[in-house]
Amino acid sequence: MRHAANDRCPWSIFLVFLRLGLTSFGGPVAHLGYFREEFVSRRRWLSEASYAELIALCQFLPGAASSQVGMAIGLSQAGYRGALAAWVGFTLPSAVLLIVFAQGLSSHGEAMTAGVLHGLKIVAAAVVAQAVWGMMRTLCPDTPRRLLMVIAAGTALLVPGVWGQLAVILLAGAAGCLLLAPMSRSAEDSLSIDISPQAGIRWLAMFVALLLGLPVLAHLLESQTLNLLDAFYRTGSLVFGGGHVMLPLLQAEVVANGWIGNDLFLAGYGATQAVPGPLFTFAAFLGSAMQGWSGGPLCLLAIFAPSFLLLVGVLPFWARLRSRPRVQAAMLGVNAGVVGLLLATLYQPVGTSAIFSFLDLALAAVALGALMLGRLAPWLVVLAGALVGWLVL
Template identity: 65%
Template structure:
């Protein structure tokens, strides 16, 4: 496993390609990341990747973006974290700001058939991730049982809190069921931050979370209110992705910052672009009815909603890196890893499969994309483009 550092500009270019091709929402993004950084580039092991995903599932905010920030941090320090986020986020953010400014007035710029093809290819991407992770992390009967129980609970109770509870319960089960693994066999993710730095970043996260509402109350100002609303949303959303939508709607529609019709039009456009769903914030900031609006509003809202992710990753990783060296923690992580595969399995069915596979054509396209990824080893961006083209033809 190579742990050599990578220049931030190279990290940016790698994540820019992902930011231009990663369709399908946060679960699909984790599948793309696994293929790129575990299977192809070997930046980290399967186990380290699963542990990183588990940590980001525990933290509030967009899990896939946080995994990207952590990967950038491990390769190139703070510059790498910023480069990874910028590469993954900017393509969709720019498109959505342009959409908000009226560049695309006549419906989606992506044909409906192509959009459906992108949904279908997400099925193949997530299925490949589940297959690969299950083969590596669920090798015994107890592992498989934990995986299936986690999937069942997630399907019966599809809430963010249920997911966090499943991960916690799987950790406890891991301590009881599995023998602690030796530290020598553990592949650590290199984190160039001290625990003191981590404590300072966590202090900054809570300080801003408490301080911004007080400041916005003392100094009535739309920019401060916007910062407060979007920072708070990014700090308190567990599950990421679609979970953020009702909270954002409650922040911007009743305050008359954005009309409900514009909100829904932006949400539709967000489905048609790659990258994280949290870039919807850029659309809302650019659509504000009062200053800051346009490009400035988009930038303010985008930075505010992602700021908690940076502070939490910088704060949590130094403690996580040392904590997981403990034998009991490693035993817990064996259980957690199995549960993470189960949560991915549940997400493969709902919402990925149920929103994409409607006809026999859809199933055939999904199987073709799965074979292209798993057997023919075609690059994900090529499979994405091919699925969009076939979706157009079949649509």
Template identity: 65%
Template sequence: MANTYVDKHRSAWSVFLIFLRLGMTSFGGPIAHLGYFRDEFVTRRRWLTEFTYADLVALCQLLPGPASSQVGIALGMSRAGYAGALAAWAGFTLPSAIALILFALGMSYYGTAFSPGALHGLKVVAVAVVAQAVWGMARHLCTDVPRMTLMTIATCVALLEPTALGQVSVIVAAGLAGLLLFKPDQGVAHDPLPITISHRAGAIWLSLFLILLVGLALLNQRLPSQTLALVDAFYRCGSLVFGGGHVVLPLLQAEVVRSGWVSNDVFLAGYGAAQAVPGPLFTFAAFLGASMNSPPSGWSAGIICLLAIYAPCFLITLGTLPFWEHLRRSMRTQAALAGVNAAVVGLLLAALYQPVWTSAILQPQDFGLALLALVALMFWKVAPWLVVIGCGIAGWSVSLIL
């Protein structure tokens, strides 16, 4: 029976269904998504250990692109190969992408269909999800004074310098500190992430990423067309984003508003809608494509822009994983990772305060609802998607009363 269970849950279809449920219930942005993933794949399904998950999160924080989507792609790859990577991405991404395309095609109807109170309730539940993730990771990864100190320093630096450069600098500095402070036990067995990509294939994926980054820009200059211009713009935005999905917003605004493809009012309306749907913020690209003022537009442009902005994410993740797995086996790399993992907890703690807490906890009732959600997740063991729905209903109810 055990073998049957493993085989069944290693198919691309089962990976798709698991990530589809997450894609329909994971509210709260990239940091909250990492919390949902940890609860699903570390705590419940035990696909990987706390340390392997932290290593994977640390890698994706260093890479350009949406960290939560990259973690999902790597998890899908580890379960069912390339088909699993595609299934994980599709399941996690399509629900919000479809919702945002539909919103773009009918904003006049969608604008009044979602209560601001319910939206605020979804922001509040993100506080509980991130708090649970920070607490769980800190218990396993910050087990002594040096690690707690690194976590605290990382939190303070991230709050003082809340930029992508600040986050990358914190991770690099923590890795160097780990080399000096920690001496991993050579007798401890390495817990590998089962990735079947060869070094040669990884090099090909990374080379293709660079070729497209340069080649699309040159091709767009020589063969100007609206479709090629969209692919070039969204691929470039997806390639140059460090620090999470929200960082891509100013890049996209500069590309689509300045060029006249989308008005600023439509851009801001879409951004508001993107906060109301679950899943990754990068699906905002689908909304922008569907909102284009000139052909292509609608469903075709939404799909083109979605694929273009995610193509770098796939290529970089698949290209880096085989080399990462080799590096993390060395004692020096493990020492650096001990520091990096502590810093990742610090970055999550900083994100818990800004922007998750500051955008959601505005009144005493917000704190009460967040506390109730946290207790439901940690002690009552209520399924996260039920807690999400409950907080949305609670936020809508409170908005009617007050």
């Protein structure tokens, strides 16, 4: 890779992203706002148009969109080492907190009452409901896309599991390509990241090799570690539309297979809302809960690896690819489909595992109102939910 003209020290990039990783609450959309303020307005590492182009690329790709934007910014400043420094800095704080939390539950789970866990699950339901509403307004603004969303939700409920969800994504993309009008293009501005097409092909080949090879190796070697790597890598390869969309995919992998209980799964997801940084660090909690201290970093690397491989693989071809109207239309369909997946998840397993009484429903409504109307930070709502669960439930 040929670096950008103004190379920066990876250590300085790490420190900038570490500060963002310690303070960036609010989810992927908020993260993109923090990045814009830091790197466009304040530091001027990118132009406004370049940043918009970068967001468009990362929204097009599956994976952790805000983390991919961060990786690309580091890539533009210091090559591959810059991308690594940006990812580690932004991810480290929340990953460490969630690994410690998972180990605390494993060692002192009796200290956390059933009420606290139930309160966390209720807040998780409110967070998912907020995500569904916000994504529906943005990604399904017209009748065809709302209809596609509803069909996707119904299909996901009728055909549960990873393969049903993959079918929803593929069919939604095909429907979008055939039925939806493509997006109008904004003014273009080339990104200051120069990766050769040959390097891009190598990265994409590695992505495909891992996606196809990990399940084969896990089956042949009968290795639980390889099963975990395969499950989290595949999840990271299929997530469109933000970190909340990984919830049904991970639930189908780790809960349905009996690797972790649904109560602990939802409690960890609720706790993930209380920490800054990317939602994909939920993988660190799950890995640590399943395999101890070493499991957290293992699952974290597995779920983020596709985000990096796809980013650096597609970058050399992005300008030509995004100019094709049918590709743009297909992505509109995919986006509507993932909102449908999240809507199905809100009912099953999130709602059915958290809402058992009118009091539960009322508390979920209060938490949702605090998030949407009160504009409270998610971590405050999570802490309040845990406290109410401890005192009341």
